[in-house]
Amino acid sequence: MSRINTTTADPAGSNSPTMADLARLAGTSKITVSRALADSPLVNPDTRARIQAIAREHGYKLNVNARNLRLRRSHTIAVIVEMKPSSDRSMLDPYPLNLLGGITQELTTAGYSVLLTTRHEANAAAVHAADGLILLGQGAHQDAVRRFDKLGLPMVVWGAPSNRDDHVVVGSNNRQGGALVAEHFVTIGRKHPVFVGNPSHPEILDRLNGFVDTLAEHGIKPLLMRRDEFTMAAGIDAVHSLAVREAEFDSIFACSDLLAIGAIRALEELDKSAPRDVSVVGYDDTPLSASFLPALSTVRQDWQEGGTLLARKVLALIQGQNAQSETLPVTLVLRAT
Amino acid sequence: MSRINTTTADPAGSNSPTMADLARLAGTSKITVSRALADSPLVNPDTRARIQAIAREHGYKLNVNARNLRLRRSHTIAVIVEMKPSSDRSMLDPYPLNLLGGITQELTTAGYSVLLTTRHEANAAAVHAADGLILLGQGAHQDAVRRFDKLGLPMVVWGAPSNRDDHVVVGSNNRQGGALVAEHFVTIGRKHPVFVGNPSHPEILDRLNGFVDTLAEHGIKPLLMRRDEFTMAAGIDAVHSLAVREAEFDSIFACSDLLAIGAIRALEELDKSAPRDVSVVGYDDTPLSASFLPALSTVRQDWQEGGTLLARKVLALIQGQNAQSETLPVTLVLRAT
DNA sequence: AATGCAATTGGTATCGATATCAAGATATCG
DNA sequence: CGATATCTTGATATCGATACCAATTGCATT
Structure with a gap:
């Protein structure tokens, strides 16, 4: 219904212009468009503004896959959660969800996407493609952690720090x-x-x-x-x-x-x-x-902050910085009892 | 620490072989490798098996971005959740989380990835790239639905069916x-x-x-x-x-x-x-x-089933089939009171 | 005037996978 | 036996973006 705005002459029937299209419209080359949209100082402020205007006008949308392919990274963090209903605490309170709030907020503002997976489906190709991993939930205890560690990706785990393993662990105190x-x-x-x-x-x-x-x-x-x-x-x-x-x-x-x-x-x-x-x-x-x-x-426990911290740590690891395990302070809420 | 298994001769320092590498190893062309790994009947069963063995042996991992770029789709569904803490019910029970369970399970087994986003960060490029949208949470009521509808993507909403809008709505009865x-x-x-x-x-x-x-x-x-x-x-x-x-x-x-x-x-x-x-x-x-x-x-309410259904509907829409709104039966659990 | 430098822009190759079309090898048929 | 069909394989182009290096221009330097 909504894909009619494409002429039959349009090679592939895609309704969104590419950088090549913008380049043609602006009378420049693709690479200049690329630079302009990236706010690169290499391109003249005037042409930059002009190109950005054209892009806005024509509803240009970056093709993430193309960029990721070229840049050899996915701008994606896989969050692996244990969500199987169980008698254990993971279903008694929604704590992974609260963590997810902080995580997604932090990651998306940093330009990353959050790929959600359960432990069992985590073999999907998309997980390999992730730039980093965040493990949440009870599954983060023993076996799962080691399994995902083998992927060789930057990884951060939510839980209690352990002496045996040397992963970056974020948890509340x-x-x-x-x-x-x-x-x-x-x-x-x-x-x-x-x-x-x-x-x-x-x-x-x-x-x-x-x-x-x-x-x-x-x-x-x-x-x-x-x-x-x-x-x-x-x-x-x-x-x-x-x-x-x-x-x-x-x-x-x-x-x-x-x-x-x-x-x-x-x-x-x-x-x-x-x-x-x-x-x-x-x-x-x-x-x-x-x-x-x-x-x-x-x-x-401050879940929001926990999620934020998890996100920051993976991002740090991805950028080659080293991240320390960290425990978050908790607060005692005194009410009637 | 874990990226040492790459020789200095390796062109880009990537530790995972590409189809071109496999082709060289197998003495065939890239395209044959591609077909073999896709279990295409076009390639001789023997060579198919041989190539798959080589792939396994060398730990080949498909580059999702490259494939998605070529195929012009992302194999990704964006799930947009309202997660802001509020006095409303969304924080009182973890229902979006339960839905997420069914959603991720169904989607990942169908070969799709789940991209998690909050309503406010949903402008990210990655959302445009999604093949479909699932809206969860209170935000699904009025404005948000229309906003995302403009993207022109296959979309399914969780909630109560409304007469005014004609979206596909899944909800419990x-x-x-x-x-x-x-x-x-x-x-x-x-x-x-x-x-x-x-x-x-x-x-x-x-x-x-x-x-x-x-x-x-x-x-x-x-x-x-x-x-x-x-x-x-x-x-x-x-x-x-x-x-x-x-x-x-x-x-x-x-x-x-x-x-x-x-x-x-x-x-x-x-x-x-x-x-x-x-x-x-x-x-x-x-x-x-x-x-x-x-x-x-x-x-x-059967959250798991709800998530499954949401997922199936978007997939159907993506495949050009038409999907109907549907309400799920609920069950009365009689206990003491 | 000739040279050097900076600012701006572009041509081409490339990331890794797959579609298209074509070709070689083998088999089947009258 | 020649010809057509079938099976199997490959060369090339392509998806859309960005890196690398080169080229052009204008301006300052000596």
């Missing part, structure tokens, strides 16, 4: 997250804190370590309630267990907002309340936490 | 969602249903219409509690209002799981309980709803 919560509990005079979560995730382990270490500085030793799931049910169950074994506790650090909310719910069943009897802090600052009653205190 | 809930309420003998939500969203309006119309068939007229936000607080507030005006109600259809949970919470404060006194059904089947206590009944 989970250790600090744990430490902040610990300090908070100490400040408000809590003496018997509990940690709820699954420390087999590297990120969660960091939170636990920050929590434990900081409390140790004040001579406090927390109780560890290991729960594998990040669900509300697990939170409820954790508190029930505490009640059953008649453990003494006055504060809970839950590794997700859902866990925290489950915990609060269970407390209420025991005729205890947050924060009167037990302080509760969750993690992630999901929309839930702000609107929950009582409003949930939680640790917030 | 919100009308059916409302109807299912209505039927459920009727079946279990509820006589005084309430609708909570913001009908200024086209999707929500459809839910309301389906709800109202189906109830009307049974001579029941529901109460409409208009609430603009999709938050838990709005749900609580809605029930409070009902209590204040001493309205009679025995069932609530809330347009998001958060609203529903807020409502249940408020009911408890009034010494009522779901489902004993009031049946409650939410929407979206977020992870919340399954683990909430009592387990929340809710309407589930």
Whole structure:
């Protein structure tokens, strides 16, 4: 319907002019057009303006493929996400999506495109063509990282930094997250804190370590309630267990907002309340936490900033600069609990 | 570090062989290589196998840009998402992410790449180069759709079908969602249903219409509690209002799981309980709803299928076939409430 | 006036793949 | 046996942009 504006004389039926067309219109050569559109100082300001005007007037659109072919790069970053529905946290909160926001914003303003792929489809030719790789999601742990490393492309990974591998890793400071919560509990005079979560995730382990270490500085030793799931049910169950074994506790650090909310719910069943009897802090600052009653205190990660940083690091690597792994500060959002 | 496997004699320092290289190795011409790798029947099965072996052995990688340039298409679909943090629903649940799962899976297996863009950065050259467009998120309502329509590319939109515009729209059947809930309420003998939500969203309006119309068939007229936000607080507030005006109600259809949970919470404060006194059904089947206590009944949309469908429609349009708008069935997930 | 320098512009080759048309080799037919 | 059909392969041009080197012009220098 919309491709009729091309004369039959037009060789290929494409409705968008090429640089050759513009050159003909402007009475110059292709290369001058190329330079003019690139704002090159090599071309006379007047002709530059004239050519740009002609280009605008005729709705010129750069053929990215031609340019990329000539320049031997794709101006594309492949973002590889694990999106398979699973009981794991990746589906419980949209964190890869939030990261994607920062990533796309940063990359597109830098003139790069974002090629989205799942781990399994990442063999496509387009991924090889990318100038760089960003790995997101749980898949970034062990095997996948090594697999993509073999491509020999600049690569940045989201997650917890590991000693074994030497990739550039960007992640939020989970250790600090744990430490902040610990300090908070100490400040408000809590003496018997509990940690709820699954420390087999590297990120969660960091939170636990920050929590434990900081409390140790004040001579406090927390109780560890290991729960594998990040669900509300697990939170409820954790508190029930505490009640059953008649453990003494006055504060809970839950590794997700859902866990925290489950915990609060269970407390209420025991005729205890947050924060009167037990302080509760969750993690992630999901929309839930702000609107929950009582409003949930939680640790917030800056996803937008994380995405931005991931993008900047790949771009740096692509330009031959070396990039360091980096952890982002988190903030403790104190609300009612 | 990883680019040392190239001899100094190598003309350009690229570490990946081209078809010309393979041709030299195989003692054939480039075009034969091209045909062999494309599994063309034009080339002798033996040489085909031989060339493919050589390609594999030397780690040949197709140069996508070169091919796309020659074929005058990009094998790329641009997905334009609205990702700006906002108080609107787009941040309350990760639905664009879920759609992305189905989209990328379908497109990549069809040999297409997914180019992710936000609405504001969508002017980039790469978007013009795309073979098709998929619009997701709230931005898909009015202005944005028209803007992208001007590009003259095959385009598919996620949302509620509109009479005014004639784009291909894929969405879940919100009308059916409302109807299912209505039927459920009727079946279990509820006589005084309430609708909570913001009908200024086209999707929500459809839910309301389906709800109202189906109830009307049974001579029941529901109460409409208009609430603009999709938050838990709005749900609580809605029930409070009902209590204040001493309205009679025995069932609530809330347009998001958060609203529903807020409502249940408020009911408890009034010494009522779901489902004993009031049946409650939410929407979206977020992870919340399954683990909430009592387990929340809710309407589930099949995001994966939605993404798949979006992808298939653009592909169809690209291939010159015509595609119809389509609405996906939803399912009522009955749990405790 | 002759030379040198800078500013501007263009011709040609090139990136890596594929379409077109043509040609060589082999097979099949009357 | 000559001729036509079939199979297999290749030479060349092309997609659209940019790099490299050369050429032209105008102006300043000695």
